[in-house]
Amino acid sequence: MTPRSPEIPDSAWGDVVREVVIVEGRRFRIDRPSSSDLLLDYPGVADAFRVDEYMPYWADLWPCARMLAKAILRHNWPKGLVVLEIGCGLGLGGIAALAQGMTVVFSDYDPNALRFAAANARLNGFKTFETMLLDWRDPPPHRSFPLIIASDVCYEHRSIDPLLTLLHRLLTPTGECWLTDQDRPPAAMFRERLGQRGFQYQTELMRVGIPGGERFKGTLYRIQRKT
Numbered sequence: 056m057t058p059r060s061p062e063i064p065d066s067a068w069g070d071v072v073r074e075v076v077i078v079e080g081r082r083f084r085i086d087r088p089s090s091s092d093l094l095l096d097y098p099g100v101a102d103a104f105r106v107d108e109y110m111p112y113w114a115d116l117w118p119c120a121r122m123l124a125k126a127i128l129r130h131n132w133p134k135g136l137v138v139l140e141i142g143c144g145l146g147l148g149g150i151a152a153l154a155q156g157m158t159v160v161f162s163d164y165d166p167n168a169l170r171f172a173a174a175n176a177r178l179n180g181f182k183t184f185e186t187m188l189l190d191w192r193d194p195p196p197h198r199s200f201p202l203i204i205a206s207d208v209c210y211e212h213r214s215i216d217p218l219l220t221l222l223h224r225l226l227t228p229t230g231e232c233w234l235t236d237q238d239r240p241p242a243a244m245f246r247e248r249l250g251q252r253g254f255q256y257q258t259e260l261m262r263v264g265i266p267g268g269e270r271f272k273g274t275l276y277r278i279q280r281k282t
Contacts, residue, residue, distance in 0.1 A: 113168035119207035146172030
């Protein structure tokens with residue numbers, strides 16, 4: 056059995072702040088902990104790091120989440136298409152998919168992330184969705200998805216092979232994975248492993264920014280099994 060992430064009480068993350076995220080002219084409200092650094096002081100987090108190098112990455116709204124939401128909102132999707140968001144964090148990508156009429160399963164290794172993703176989906180007016188506690192090293196049997204979405208899940212080299220194994224097991228034969236990455240150091244290994252593990256992909260340059268603030272660039276990967 057793989058280790059589980061810690062249950063973190065509300066007091067550990069301090070205040071919750073509400074951020075209005077504007078993507079492709081759409082406004083989404085996202086609640087998040089005011090400072091993810093506060094979570095590092097919680098003893099359960101330190102214990103989980105020693106066991107499994109756990110870090111509470113879910114508590115920040117990363118630029119790649121904005122990139123994923125942007126890519127999803129720019130595309131026409133079949134209504135009711137079932138999509139799995141892996142490493143959902145605060146849930147922005149899945150919320151964008153809900154806004155496009157898709158059926159969304161939010162998944163994450165961390166139950167705290169699922170709690171925030173579900174609350175954020177409801178905050179934006181969506182009531183019908185699913186959450187799934189998911190460790191990439193232990194995927195659920197008898198489930199597959201025509202679309203899997205993810206943002207900023209390649210930030211550690213050790214994550215690449217479990218991620219690709221998960222895609223092999225959960226992606227339907229003709230399905231796609233849409234994944235955004237901020238071109239972190241593991242990106243070269245990710246691209247190499249994709250070919251080795253039987254996937255083909257297309258890439259697209261993505262740019263996002265915070266109104267009046269920083270701008271970021273990254274890459275959208277559209278991944279399929281090799282034909």
